[in-house]
Amino acid sequence: MLWVLAILLCIAAVMLWRQRIALSQLRYEHQRVVERAQAEHQRALGEERASSDAVIQSLEEGLLILDGQGRIVTANAAMRAAFRIRDEVRGRSVMEALRVHQVQDIVQRTLENGRVLDAEIELAVLGGVTRYFQVNSARVLNAIGGVQGAVLVFHDITRLKQLEVTRREFVANVSHELRTPLSIIKGYAETLTTMLVDTETTQKFATIMERHADRLTALVEDLLTISGLESGQMRMNVMAVDLHKLVQRVVDELAEKAAARDVGVMNEVPAALSVAADSGRLQQVLTNLIDNALKYGREHGQVIIESMPGPDEVMISISDDGAGIPPEARERVFERFYRVDKARSREQGGTGLGLSIVKHIVQAHGGRVWVESSATGGARFCLTLPANRD
Ligand code: ADP
DSSP: OHHHHHHHHHHHHHHHHHHHHHHHHHHHHHHHHHHHHHHHHHHHHHHHHHHHHHHHHHOSSEEEEEETTSBEEEEOHHHHHHTTOOSOOTTSBHHHHHOOHHHHHHHHHHHHHSEEEEEEEEEEEGGGEEEEEEEEEEEEEOTTSOEEEEEEEEEEOHHHHHHHHHHHHHHHHHHHHHHHHHHHHHHHHHHHHHSOOOHHHHHHHHHHHHHHHHHHHHHHHHHHHHHHHHHTOSOOOEEEEEHHHHHHHHHHHTHHHHHHTTOEEEEOOOTTOEEEEEHHHHHHHHHHHHHHHHHHSOTTOEEEEEEEEOSSEEEEEEEOOSSOOOGGGTTGGGSTTOOSSHHHHHHTTOOSOHHHHHHHHHHHTTOOEEEEEOTTSSEEEEEEEEBOOO
16 A cells, blocks of 8 residues: 555656656746847847938938937937037037037027927038038927937038029129119210210210110120020030031121231131031130130230040130230139129120130030130130030
C-alpha cells in the first residue's frame, strides 16, 4: 500500500515538474514574443522618426522646432544655411543660437498668443547683402492643453523683394523719362499760344517740340518692345538669315546719320554667311548697336562690322573708335535706363533701353552679348547667334 502511495507521489511530482517546465517554457516564449514586439515597435518608431526627419531636413523652407521654454529642438538644413548656423544648437535658446531679436520676438508672441502670421524679417548677411524672410509660426499644445513648444517656418522672399524694388525703380524711371520731354513740349506750346513770337522763333520752337515728341514715341515703342520680350509674348520666327545682306540694309538705313557725323561704316561680313535668327529682331539688334556706334563713336571716325563663323555659332562684332565704355560700366550698360553719360544720351535722343532690348533678343536666340575695348580704344560690342545648319 505504501509503495503504491510512493509511486503516486512520484507520478504527481513528475507531473508537477513537467508542468513547471511547460510553464517556464511558456513564460520564456511569452517574454520572447514581448521582446520581439518591443523591438519591432522600436524599429517602426525609428523608421518613422528617420523618415519624418528626412522630410524636415529636405524642406526648402527653414524650420525651427522649439520646446515649451523656447529652446531649440530641431533646426533643419535650410534654417541652418539661411542663418549660417554651424554649431550644435539643440537645447540652446533662439537668441543664443541665432542672435536675431526679430526671431526672438516672434517666438515670444507665438508662445503667448498661439500664432504669428506673415511676419517679415530682414537679415543682414556678409558682404552687405540683405535677405528677407516671411515667418509663420504656431504654438504646439500637449494632450492636456499645456504648452509643449512652437514651430516656426521661414520662407525666403529675397527674390520677390528684389523684383518689387526693380518694378518700383522701373516705374519711377519711366515716369521720369516721360515727364522730361512732356514738360518741354508743354512749355514751348504754352509760349507759342500765350506770346506773340516771330515766324523764325515759332519754327525753332516747333522743331524742338517735334524732336521731343519723337523721343516720346521712341520711348513708348521701346517700352512696348521690352514688355513684349519680358512677358515672353514675342515669338522668335527663326530662319536662315543672310547676315551680309541684313547688315548692309541697316548700314544703308543709317547712311544719313553716318554722313552727318562723317563716319565711315564698313560691312566686313562675308557674302553668303547665314545665321539662324528672327530677321526682324536681328535687324533691330544691329540697328541699335550700329546706331550707338555712330552716336557715341568719334566724329570723322570709323565703324566696322565683322563676323567670325564657328562650328555652332557665329560671332558678330561692331567696333567704333569713340571714347569706349569704362570697365566698371560694361555689365551695367545692358540694364534698363543705365547710361554712362546721361547728358550725351539724352542729347542724342536715346531712350536708355536700346542695349537692354539687344540683350533680350540675343538671349531669346540662345546667344550672348558683351562689350569690350576695340582695337582703337573705342567700344566693341560682340554677340553670338546660332549658326545656320541648312
Ligand atoms: P541710349 O538710348 O542711352 O543710347 P542704350 O541702352 O543704347 O541707351 O545704351 C546705354 C548706354 O551705354 C548709353 O547711354 C551710353 O552711355 C553707353 N553706350 C552704348 N553704346 C556705346 C558706344 N558704342 N560707345 C560708348 N558708350 C556706349
